[in-house]
Amino acid sequence: MGETKGYVHSLESFGSADGPGVRYVIFLSGCAMRCQFCHNPDTWEIHSGTEYSPEELLKKAWRCHTYWGKDGGITVSGGEPLLQIDFLIELFTLAKEKGIHTTLDTSGNPFTKQEPFYSKWKKLMEVTDLVMLDIKHINEEVHKKLTGCTGKNIKEMAREMSDMGQPMWIRHVLVPGDNSQDKYLIEMKEFIDSLKTVERVEILPYHTLGVFKWEKLGIPYPLEGVPTPTEEEVKHAKEILGIN
Numbered sequence: 001m002g003e004t005k006g007y008v009h010s011l012e013s014f015g016s017a018d019g020p021g022v023r024y025v026i027f028l029s030g031c032a033m034r035c036q037f038c039h040n041p042d043t044w045e046i047h048s049g050t051e052y053s054p055e056e057l058l059k060k061a062w063r064c065h066t067y068w069g070k071d072g073g074i075t076v077s078g079g080e081p082l083l084q085i086d087f088l089i090e091l092f093t094l095a096k097e098k099g100i101h102t103t104l105d106t107s108g109n110p111f112t113k114q115e116p117f118y119s120k121w122k123k124l125m126e127v128t129d130l131v132m133l134d135i136k137h138i139n140e141e142v143h144k145k146l147t148g149c150t151g152k153n154i155k156e157m158a159r160e161m162s163d164m165g166q167p168m169w170i171r172h173v174l175v176p177g178d179n180s181q182d183k184y185l186i187e188m189k190e191f192i193d194s195l196k197t198v199e200r201v202e203i204l205p206y207h208t209l210g211v212f213k214w215e216k217l218g219i220p221y222p223l224e225g226v227p228t229p230t231e232e233e234v235k236h237a238k239e240i241l242g243i244n
Contacts, residue, residue, distance in 0.1 A: 004054060004086050004087050004090050006051070006052050006053075006087035006088075007028060007048070007084065008026060008049045008050050008051075009027040009028060009043045009049045010027045011025070011026055011027070012024070012025040012027070014064070015075060018132070019073070019101075019105070019169075020071040020073075021072030022068050022069060023068075023073060023103065024068075024072075024075070026057065026075070026077065026091075027043065027077050027078055028043075028076060028078045028079045028081045029046050029048050029078070029079050030043070030046025030078065030079045030084065031043055031044050031079045031080040031083070031107075032080065032109055032110065033080065033107060033109050033136075033148060034148040034149075035136060035148075036146050036222040037146070037173055037175055037206050037223055038210065039213070040079070040210060040213065041210070041217055042213050042216075042217065043078055043079035044079070046083060046084075054090035055094065057091060058095060061095075061100075065100070068100075071101070072101065073095070073100045073129070074092075074095055074101070074103065075104075075132075076088060076092075076102075078105070078106070080107055080109055080110060081104060081105070081106055082108070082109070085120050085121065086120065089123055089127065092124065096127045101129050101130070102127060103129065104124075104128050104130070104131050104132065105132040105134070106131065107133075107134045108133055108153065108154035108157040108158070109149055109153075109154065111157035122164075125164060125166055128166070129167065130167050131167070131168050132168075132171055133154075133161075133168055133170055133171065134171045134173070135154065135155075135158075135170060135171070135188065135191075136151065136154075136173065137151060137184065138188040138191055139184055139187065140152060142184070146175075158195055159195070161195075162196045163196075165196075167197050167199055168199065169198070169199060169200040169201070169202060170198055170200070170201045170202070171202045172188065172203055172241075173204045173206055174204065174205050174206055176227055176229050185237055185240040189240060189241050192241070201241050201242070205228060205229050206223075206226070206229060207228050
């Protein structure tokens with residue numbers, strides 16, 4: 001397969017919230033987004049992780065395969081996994097050779113139709129069973145404010161996946177204030193309804209469990225004082241998005 005190396009931030013042997021069934025979750029290092037509500041700012045730096053070859057990592061994951069059952073498998077998260085797309089392609093190709101279910105947990109931030117990325121991305125989709133797409137915000141201006149980046153290419157990636165028949169779960173972090181407003185949730189629902197392959201929509205309530213990491217890294221926390229959403233706010237958002 002070559003000498004491709006991946007930078008891994010951390011590993012979770014028995015993940016239950018990152019795709020169907022029991023998952024072996026691989027958190028890759030590196031992310032270009034600077035989400036104000038990020039709970040893992042320690043994953044931003046790409047070269048801060050432990051180096052693995054795809055073969056080494058799959059061998060490590062395979063030790064847990066007896067616990068996966070028929071629904072489980074491997075999930076690669078981050079950070080932003082698409083920043084290490086060559087490594088991902090090799091890892092998922094090896095996984096599919098063993099019949100392992102592969103899930104990609106991504107924000108879609110690196111997506112572009114420019115080459116060489118676009119061809120690599122299409123190759124990756126061929127060995128990806130499920131994409132969990134985290135849409136940070138549906139409105140472009142608020143998306144830029146919350147993440148420091150455009151969201152246009154993320155929507156473009158979602159449309160591409162819909163057109164190619166790629167199964168998707170959509171995830172959305174609910175932050176009281178800008179992105180919990182009804183008008184944005186309605187717009188989000190309209191966008192999701194325009195996609196043909198969305199199997200599930202999840203609301204992830206904003207939490208402050210990662211604030212200590214910002215403090216440890218000496219980075220000012222931009223959402224200081226913003227509360228976690230109430231049960232009522234979460235329920236209301238779920239109703240708008242049509243989540244049972």
